[in-house]
Amino acid sequence: MTVLIETRGLSYRYPRRGEVLNEIDFKLEAGDRVALTGSNGAGKTTLLHLLVGLKKAKAGEIHAFGAQRREEKEFVEVRARAGFLFQDPDDQLFCPTVLEDVAFGPLNLGKARDEAMQLAHQALVSVGLEGFEERVTHQLSGGEKRMVTLASVLAMEPEVLLLDEPSNALDTKARWRLINILQELPQAMIIISHDDDFLDHLANRWVRLEDAKLFEDRRMIVPELRAVTV
Numbered sequence: 001m002t003v004l005i006e007t008r009g010l011s012y013r014y015p016r017r018g019e020v021l022n023e024i025d026f027k028l029e030a031g032d033r034v035a036l037t038g039s040n041g042a043g044k045t046t047l048l049h050l051l052v053g054l055k056k057a058k059a060g061e062i063h064a065f066g067a068q069r070r071e072e073k074e075f076v077e078v079r080a081r082a083g084f085l086f087q088d089p090d091d092q093l094f095c096p097t098v099l100e101d102v103a104f105g106p107l108n109l110g111k112a113r114d115e116a117m118q119l120a121h122q123a124l125v126s127v128g129l130e131g132f133e134e135r136v137t138h139q140l141s142g143g144e145k146r147m148v149t150l151a152s153v154l155a156m157e158p159e160v161l162l163l164d165e166p167s168n169a170l171d172t173k174a175r176w177r178l179i180n181i182l183q184e185l186p187q188a189m190i191i192i193s194h195d196d197d198f199l200d201h202l203a204n205r206w207v208r209l210e211d212a213k214l215f216e217d218r219r220m221i222v223p224e225l226r227a228v229t230v
Helices: 044-051 072-081 098-108 113-126 142-154 172-184 196-200
Strands: 003-014 018-029 033-037 059-064 082-085 160-164 188-192 205-210 213-216
Touching: 003 044, 018 044, 018 059, 018 188, 018 205, 018 213, 033 044, 044 059, 044 160, 044 188, 072 082, 082 142, 098 113, 098 142, 113 142, 142 172
Parallel strands: 033 188, 033 205, 082 160, 160 188
Antiparallel strands: 003 018, 003 059, 205 213
């Protein structure tokens, strides 16, 4: 299988919280849909931030899309190819209207305006928000904002999806719509969630961060966790 993203001995510590990642080895291969679990503060979001260069590792290596990534300029390409859905939609939405928010990514990648708007419209249709183009983003509900952020990620046509608590703020109907959307997408994914039922519908691998280490979660096979290279 093609390895899309890999970490080798990846470590990170915060000045006051201390170490949250200790020599993490991880591979995301084409076709993977990885459930990344762990308690609050375990380092799940930190790991995703490191993968796209939003934080700088204290030790270890990050390889993405066939190259080792060290400097900010090298992570620019990674962020273009790995779509990141932030935990809080308000961290991702900043334009006056929905269409402008969704089109921002394609425009930033150098797409012509007409093509960017077409990609944005198609992405909105795909998440069930056709007709929302001229809505004011900050006036939307939490669930609607979540779907707009997903559309903004999909409009960039990424090869990988990094999804941080994607089902937050969704009612039951929207949650099932999101599950159906994600099930149909071809991209490899890393999905952070505390909703095991949500993950059960999407993930083909489970890993867990605990005490700064990454474990393979074999809860469906054996009752304990064991440290492995995954």
